[in-house]
Amino acid sequence: MSPAQTELLNTALEAFERASKDRRDPFHMPMLANTDERGQPLLRTIVIREFDASTRRLVFHSDARAPKIAQFQRDPRAALTAYDHPRQLQVRLLGRITVHISDEQSARRWASMQPMSKIGYHEPRDSGIPLNEPFANAVGLLDDACAFAHMAVLEFSFDSIEVLRLQHQGHARLRVHFAETAQAQWLTP
Numbered sequence: 001m002s003p004a005q006t007e008l009l010n011t012a013l014e015a016f017e018r019a020s021k022d023r024r025d026p027f028h029m030p031m032l033a034n035t036d037e038r039g040q041p042l043l044r045t046i047v048i049r050e051f052d053a054s055t056r057r058l059v060f061h062s063d064a065r066a067p068k069i070a071q072f073q074r075d076p077r078a079a080l081t082a083y084d085h086p087r088q089l090q091v092r093l094l095g096r097i098t099v100h101i102s103d104e105q106s107a108r109r110w111a112s113m114q115p116m117s118k119i120g121y122h123e124p125r126d127s128g129i130p131l132n133e134p135f136a137n138a139v140g141l142l143d144d145a146c147a148f149a150h151m152a153v154l155e156f157s158f159d160s161i162e163v164l165r166l167q168h169q170g171h172a173r174l175r176v177h178f179a180e181t182a183q184a185q186w187l188t189p
């Protein structure tokens, strides 16, 4: 990789690392896509809980009862994109999702969560069921073990990254594929 390629790649990786610790960062809530069993593309906003550039791993949480969990277990392929307007930087990741439910990793994350962040997991009904009225939080709380069983930790391991930095002199677009070694390629925007 050339110094300019390394600089742009590091800019993208550092942006995710910073965003994982800062709720106000534009990269904190990227969009994650997959396809369902019929090939229908699905896209949703998620919150980055952890990002590790050295292992190319991004962690987020979800309701274990959501249909996307079964979709990831059947086909782990996923795509993620984030855009930082002030920095004029778009990053796209391709990778695979590993689902953790009621295991050591999810227990560790559950123990470090604030009570407020656990409220959704106390909802007794499945995610995405039809309602006659808009949703209101469940009144009572389930016991902690029951709520914990509703929480999924999703680990997105990416092997491809594409960075687009918008700039007046010409947009810089770099794709890096991580195999045995990192293969970097500049692309026309």
Ligand SMILES: Cc1cc2nc3c(=O)[nH]c(=O)nc-3n(C[C@H](O)[C@H](O)[C@H](O)COP(=O)(O)O)c2cc1C
Binding pocket: 029, 042, 043, 044, 045, 046, 047, 048, 060, 061, 062, 063, 066, 067, 068, 128
């Ligand atoms: C700001 C914001 C952050 C969100 N963070 C998450 C998240 O971290 N995990 C998650 O599963 N859903 C999150 N959601 C909700 C999803 O975008 C989506 O509406 C929900 O997960 C249902 O999507 P599904 O049908 O793909 O399961 C968030 C929504 C918003 C608006």
